Amino acid sequence: MRERTTLKVVAGKITPARAGVSGGEAQEFDPSTVWTGTTLSTALANARAAEGVHAEGVSQGGVEPSAAHATGSAEAEGTRHGAHAHHEGPAKKIRAKPSSPSSAKPSSTSSRAKHAFAATRSVARKLALQALYRWQLNDSPWQDLVQEFGEAEDMANADREYFRELVEGVWAARESLDGSLAELMDRPVAQLDPVEHAVLLIGLFELTARPEVPYRVAINESVGLAKRFGATDGHKFVNAVLDRAARKLRPSEH
Numbered sequence: 727m728r729e730r731t732t733l734k735v736v737a738g739k740i741t742p743a744r745a746g747v748s749g750g751e752a753q754e755f756d757p758s759t760v761w762t763g764t765t766l767s768t769a770l771a772n773a774r775a776a777e778g779v780h781a782e783g784v785s786q787g788g789v790e791p792s793a794a795h796a797t798g799s800a801e802a803e804g805t806r807h808g809a810h811a812h813h814e815g816p817a818k819k820i821r822a823k824p825s826s827p828s829s830a831k832p833s834s835t836s837s838r839a840k841h842a843f844a845a846t847r848s849v850a851r852k853l854a855l856q857a858l859y860r861w862q863l864n865d866s867p868w869q870d871l872v873q874e875f876g877e878a879e880d881m882a883n884a885d886r887e888y889f890r891e892l893v894e895g896v897w898a899a900r901e902s903l904d905g906s907l908a909e910l911m912d913r914p915v916a917q918l919d920p921v922e923h924a925v926l927l928i929g930l931f932e933l934t935a936r937p938e939v940p941y942r943v944a945i946n947e948s949v950g951l952a953k954r955f956g957a958t959d960g961h962k963f964v965n966a967v968l969d970r971a972a973r974k975l976r977p978s979e980h
Contacts, residue, residue: 848947849884851928854892855951858924861897868897895935896927903930910970921956922964929968933975941972941979 856878857871872890875881881889896903904915907926915923929948932939945968952961973980 846885849880850889851947853889855924857893859920862920868894896931903927910967922960925952925964930971933971941976
């Protein structure tokens with residue numbers, strides 16, 4: 727005998743439920759089942775109608791109700807889901823990612839390169855001072871000075887080419903440089919201390935022949951050398967002389 731099953735429409739779908747089973751537990755559809763309680767044509771019509779209402783609710787609410795809430799709760803559940811989605815939408819914010827440390831690298835690297843360049847130039851000036859000091863005590867060609875001090879321990883940390891340019895340039899222009907110094911000072915060049923004389927020659931040469939070197943750099947470097955190797959207040963004299971020279975030679979930079 728064929729098992730009799732009662733036909734129900736649940737959430738827009740035709741669902742058979744065996745008679746006598748508590749809770750109307752859904753069973754798999756069997757084509758041979760004899761439907762009772764509702765004719766097949768009526769059940770199909772009801773299913774189509776329910777399916778149409780279900781589709782309209784989805785298109786308007788934007789959220790499909792869960793199949794687990796079948797009996798009479800589809801619209802309410804859809805409303806709750808729709809309201810929740812509407813509430814969460816504007817609450818989401820896009821936060822900018824923190825800047826990557828790699829973005830500062832170019833600037834940091836450039837700063838370190840400039841510092842290293844300035845340091846090698848400073849060492850070159852110090853070695854040039856020593857070479858020119860020795861030249862005043864024992865006159866010799868600039869080539870000998872470059873060769874002698876080119877083997878100095880500090881040369882590894884110096885701008886070797888700039889050292890050579892300073893020694894050669896000062897030696898070649900020594901007479902004109904001394905003539906300019908005589909006009910800027912209140913004493914004869916012959917009375918200058920050898921250290922102060924060498925410092926002034928380097929500073930004046932940079933102000934005259936090296937326009938790419940800012941005048942402040944030329945003065946500050948010379949004053950630093952005078953403080954380190956010269957007499958106690960010799961740096962003040964060097965600063966005053968080179969400042970007058972800069973006003974005359976670099977008026978646009980003041």
